[in-house]
Amino acid sequence: MTVSTGEPAHVASFYHLRDERPGHPHACAGLACFAARTDDPARWQAAQREPRLYCLGQCHRAPAAADAAGAEAPIRVRARAPVLLERILAGGATDLDAYRRLGGGRALERARALAADALIGCIEASGLRGRGGAGFPTGRKWAAVAAQAAADRVVVANADEGDAGAYSDRALIEHDPFRLIEGLSIAAHAIGAPRGYVYLRKEYPRAARVLTAAIDEAQAAGWLAGFELRLVIGQGSYVAGEETALLNSIEGRRAQARLQPPRVAERGLFGAPTLVQNVETLCAVPWIVEHGAQAYAALGFSRSRGTKLLSLNSLFCTPGVVEVEFGLPLRELVEDIGGGLRRGVLRALMVGGPLAGLLPPALLDTRLGFEEMAAVGGAVGHGGVIAFADDSAIAEIAAQVFRFGASESCARCVPCHRGTPRIAAMFEREPGGVRGDAREYAARIEALAATSLCGHGRGLAEFAMSLERHFPQELRACLA
Structure with missing residues (x-):
């Protein structure tokens, strides 16, 4: 089932894409497209029209436009064990039978056989931290919601991938949507939530079509076992990616941040204790449940365990989505995985989106990790990686x-x-x-x-x- 936000008249003016059809012909004004603006000056000029779009999730072929044909983002794995992209590399699975043939669903069966506290303990022991930017321990977040004395709880997937330069969630949803549904279902079982939502940005119309079909198929097949899942399409707001603003948007209000406390774990969507996780975090959950917490914790380094999806922009010789282990030096990311810049000299690197720091080439020996990036004034963020060449001051x-x-x-x-x-x-x-x-x-x-x-x-x-x-x-x- 799909519902829309932004309908009441008093909030209509807040959302800049409310009256735009999906796939409208605007060009993208995001930072990855800005970095590549000299590759197509006419398209970049077109991006200055209102309403401006600040990311279409096509950063691998920037400057991008919503109605422009182009190649899919290349998908690669540079980790000892592919946690997130293995099924996509095998061709993807957009119907339930294909998903099951490729091993999908086993984790959900195993999770349903576990008590909630054992399942939460597994996630805690894995060391999984939120992949949306804050890096908060996932198991602790689940435990906080599960501990609430409430008759109703809700789980929400934040698919409002608005950070310019990031398009990994789009790849996961468009090519492996049942993985997200399975992760949501496992989380719902762990916290005792009978219903859930996916909040998806309007700039991803293909992802909306794929996910709508997947949710409908999963519910018709009885795969969700009574768990009610709804898809909500945003109406154009970057700040809707903040969890309390996102909940306001689902409720049909302006996507503005709430004063806290109370935390959303205590009083979130429609007043119920709510778990909000981003797409990549939820998509890691089935692998952890199936392979075990220790197997996941063995990947990565320091306090950053597991793998991370990174989205490389079009200035790299080899752009695309790549799954890496934490601990990777940025130099290896830029020079080896990215193949260096296809033109010019690297002036600065932005990892984690426009609200993260801008790093000089002298810091390329920094290792990818939550604390390590913060120590140099950067961030892991959502994993968008934008290289700026020397044609950008x-x-x-x-x-x-x-x-x-x-x-x-x-x-x-x-x-x-x-x-x-x-x-x-x-x-x-x-x-x-x-x-x-x-x-x-x-x-x-x-x-x-x-x-x-x-x-x-x-x-x-x-x-x-x-x-x-x-x-x-x-x-x-x-x-x-």
Whole structure:
């Protein structure tokens, strides 16, 4: 069953794609397309039309357009054991019979034979952490919802893959949708949830068609065993990716972050204790249940266990979705897996989306891990990897990030809504023009960091801090 959001009149103006048909002909204005703008200047110019789209999930062939034909994203595995992509490499499975023939469903059978606390213990022991950006321990999150004294609980899959540069969730949904359904069903069993939702961004119309058919087939076959699963299509809002804003959107309200506490584990969707996990996290669950927590924990390194999907942008010689183990040096990712840049020289690398830090080539020996990336002012984030060549100045990249931030602000916090356009303007000055005021800039960044209700404003502040840390000369050239 599919339901839509944004219907009440008082919220209609909030969603910038509410009146747009799926697959509308707009070009993409996301950062991966910005990095590749000189490859197709006309398409990039077309991307400046309103409403702007900040990621179509086609970063492997940027600059992209919704109605443009093109090759599928290449899929590769560079891990000792493929946790997420093995079935896609075997051709994918978009019907239930094919999914079962390729081993799907065994984990759900095993999970249903386990007590809820044993199942949660398995996920805790695996070391799985959320793959949506925060990296919170998944088992602890499940346990918190399961512990609530409530008659009703809900599980929600966050498929609002809005971080520019990331398209791994799209690949999982379009080619292996029953894996997500199986992961959701296992999570529902663990926390005692009779119903669940998938919140999918409108910019992915093919994924919506595939997932709708898969949910209908699973329910008709009785595979869900009474678990009610619904698909909700977003109406265009980056901040809907924040879990409380996402829940508001499902409820038909503006996708604005909620004040916490109460946490969503206590009072979430329609007031019920709610588990929100991103697609990749849920898709790892069947493998863990089938192969065991120890097998999963044996992959990766340090406090980052298992594998991670990374989405490489079109400036790499070999773009696409790749499954790697944590601990991989960024240099190996860029030079070996990515094959280096197909043109120009690497100026900066963005891992984890526009709200993550911008890293210089000197930090390519950093290993991929939650704590290791944070230590250098970066992030694992959702796993989008955008290489910027030397035809993109740091000031131009910064201006595009803050333009994106301004466009996607929910308008609830003044430093974000009013401040980000002003910050963007400081980076947009013409050569020889008046430079921005350094004190004003510092004050606006401080306000973003200190007063933003959600990670949108705080993430923009963290991006600015990475510029101060790694590109001080370029930053000083913009400010006086």
